[in-house]
Amino acid sequence: MTHNPSFRPPLLIISHFPPPVHGFAVISEAMSREIKTWRPVEEFNMARPARVSLLKHMRQATAVLGICAALVSRRRRRCDEISMGVNGGVGQLYNLMIAAVARLLGFRIVLHHHSYGYITRHSRLMAVLCALGGAKLEHVFLAHSMARQFQARYGNTQVAHVLENALFVPPTPALDRPPGPLRIGLLSNLSREKGLYDFLATATLLREAGLDAEMYLAGPAGTEDLGAINAAVADGLVHWSGPLYGAEKDAFFAKIDLFLFPTRYVFEAQPTVIYEAMAAGAPVVAFDRGAIKEQVQDCLAVVDQADDFARRALDIIAPLSRDGAPALPEKARALHAETSQKAALSLRRIYGGPPSL
Structure with missing residues (x-):
């Protein structure tokens, strides 16, 4: 041969x-x-x-x-x-x-x-x-x-x-977000361990503080959590879209200004959903679980697991609601792009790909 x-x-x-x-x-x-x-x-x-x-x-x-x-x-x-x-x-x-x-x-x-x-x-x-x-x-x-x-x-x-997961989340086009209140979102399998109740508590504190913000939920929910979601929707506290995929999920990230991810899941690693938010220009406030602190860096904040997430989020969101933060969307996209490029080079080193992109 x-x-x-x-x-x-x-x-x-x-x-x-x-x-x-x-x-x-x-x-x-x-x-x-x-x-x-x-x-x-x-x-x-x-x-x-x-x-x-x-x-x-x-x-x-x-x-x-x-x-x-x-x-x-x-x-x-x-x-x-x-x-x-x-x-x-x-x-x-x-x-x-x-x-x-x-x-x-x-x-x-x-x-x-x-x-x-x-x-x-x-x-x-x-x-x-x-x-x-x-x-x-x-x-x-x-x-x-x-x-x-x-x-x-x-x-x-x-x-x-x-090898960061950012490589496997494609960038999304930069869209002009319409003027109006601060739009804050959570997309996940909605449950206590994935931050549902911390998100609802944050929405309650924002309303009590009189801050101009709209809260958006997306994702499936189990029977035991539907009551809390439906009550919050009926009260006008949140908007809920149910499960979203493909273009609908992209549209969700395109419309929000800030992504909250108060996960309590003990085995959380590096959630792809955080990179999806950043790729769309939405900075993140999340609990410090797994590798999330290294993932989020200073775009925008990571909350210690022992802290009250809703109150810490209120402190972070209040100045954004009043003054805005026009540089944050570009900062989020830049962090995603930089991390993705590093990961692409790392993958090529590991498996013998061409040395340059």
Whole structure:
């Protein structure tokens, strides 16, 4: 067989891909799409959705066994790199199985971390995965702070890269926001842990202070939270759009002046929705969870988890409501663009892409 020096074997990306549509899967799909612009890629989907948990794990285990078998055949075709998204909880057993086979076959192994679940709390499975990977194991984190916290918990023995999710959120056109009151929004899966009640409390304080602001909610809500939302809508406290996708979601971000994200989710990492707000020119006020402080920087503010979010937000919003902040939309877009460019260069360094954009 004649050797072709220009041949480059595909990168094997093992992760969750849509459907179902969730942050982990969407980011994996976007990363794969970006890498395909300069090198071949082959995708392997670990996700096997099912209504029953036991059935889901049976399907997932079967899929992982198939992936392990595929690694053997791909190694014979000179493939030598895998990129793998890390599961949370028990799902790390599947990462362990794949990493064990990949190491035996001599693959370069790159793990992508999207969760703080095993950083906030020690995971024996993650500790075993780190030990099993050996010198061939590399890690990709969402932020430098995430890398430091991971290494403090599991030891600084492997290569660490940083790749921000900003790369996978495209910029949106700058639109002139119409004059009027300050427009403040929250888009999420509306629940207590995702900041719904802190947002409603902020709306109440703004009204009591007599500030000129309109509050916009978007996203699905569970039955237990619909009462609070409907009551706030009936009282004229907020506007609620329900779930938004595609152009409707873009229109939501285009109309708001400020994005609040008072997440209390203990495993929050680097929310894509914050980059979506910034890409549209909306600065952010959020709770300090996961890598959010490094993500938001000074555009606009991060609130300590021990603080009363609504009262801190009132202090931040009051001068904006009175005086405005015309430089903030451009500042938000610039921060998103700068972070996205850094991430693009980082991704190319990790997987051997062209050195310039």
